[in-house]
Amino acid sequence: xxxxxxxxxxxxxxxxxxxxxxxxxxxxxxxxxxxxxxxxxxxxxxxxxxxxxxxxxxxxxxxxxxxxxxxxxxxxxxxxxxxxxxxxxxxxxxxxxxxxxxxxxxxxxxxxx
Amino acid sequence: xxxxxxxxxxxxxxxxxxxxxxxxxxxxxxxxxxxxxxxxxxxxxxxxxxxxxxxxxxxxxxxxxxxxxxxxxxxxxxxxxxxxxxxxxxxxxxxxxxxxxxxxxxxxxxxxx
Numbered sequence: 001x002x003x004x005x006x007x008x009x010x011x012x013x014x015x016x017x018x019x020x021x022x023x024x025x026x027x028x029x030x031x032x033x034x035x036x037x038x039x040x041x042x043x044x045x046x047x048x049x050x051x052x053x054x055x056x057x058x059x060x061x062x063x064x065x066x067x068x069x070x071x072x073x074x075x076x077x078x079x080x081x082x083x084x085x086x087x088x089x090x091x092x093x094x095x096x097x098x099x100x101x102x103x104x105x106x107x108x109x110x111x112x113x
Numbered sequence: 114x115x116x117x118x119x120x121x122x123x124x125x126x127x128x129x130x131x132x133x134x135x136x137x138x139x140x141x142x143x144x145x146x147x148x149x150x151x152x153x154x155x156x157x158x159x160x161x162x163x164x165x166x167x168x169x170x171x172x173x174x175x176x177x178x179x180x181x182x183x184x185x186x187x188x189x190x191x192x193x194x195x196x197x198x199x200x201x202x203x204x205x206x207x208x209x210x211x212x213x214x215x216x217x218x219x220x221x222x223x224x225x226x
Contacts (some may be wrong), residue, residue, distance in 0.1 A: 034213050043115065043203050043217030044156065087156065091213050105155055 004088045009108040012078045020073040020107055022088030027068050031092035035062065035073045037084040038106070044087065047073065083111045116140060117218035119204050125224045131192040132223065136204030138185055139216045144168065144207045145187040146214045147179055151200035162187055163210035191223070199225045 005023040034049040085106040116139030147159040158171035162181035205214030
């Protein structure tokens with residue numbers, strides 16, 4: 001199964017951009033890249049996903065390398081409420097016992113005031 | 114508020130016992146997913162149901178079972194409980210049968226004594 005590698009932790013200052021990296025060198029051609037975050041004492045929250053092209057939404061941007069072996073979640077202006085564990089996830093397969101849903105260990109983002 | 118409701122929030126029981134965790138998906142969502150989050154294993158996908166039918170199966174033990182009812186709520190049954198089953202169990206939902214979930218509940222914390 002394709003796996004992801006993320007730094008264990010990162011630190012940022014409030015109102016500065018944050019770039020959270022994820023390596024997925026064994027990604028297959030049909031795997032989507034999803035990002036979730038988990039705030040303290042809450043369930044995970046969907047952030048963004050993409051396949052090949054860069055994606056933007058109101059929460060963040062996702063930059064995907066041309067070879068798709070890595071991606072970067074970009075928070076344009078970090079706030080204290082962005083402090084969370086960020087998970088980079090590959091999703092592929094077609095259901096049944098071969099369904100692939102591999103979570104990275106996540107990056108703990110600390111935002112300093 | 115994700116719209117996904119999980120009950121109970123906390124559950125304390127003993128080894129060998131059986132428990133049932135309940136999940137009501139976000140209104141309009143047809144897919145329900147179950148995840149287990151423990152300190153040493155991270156977030157693990159267990160099983161997915163779509164409109165009452167099993168859609169995908171992950172790392173779910175044979176001692177665990179789940180079902181989705183006609184009203185779309187779901188139950189996760191855990192039997193012959195072991196100390197290692199202590200974890201946070203998350204339910205999530207989405208409209209589609211494909212891809213990871215969009216909305217997570219706040220989880221049920223299961224403690225085995």
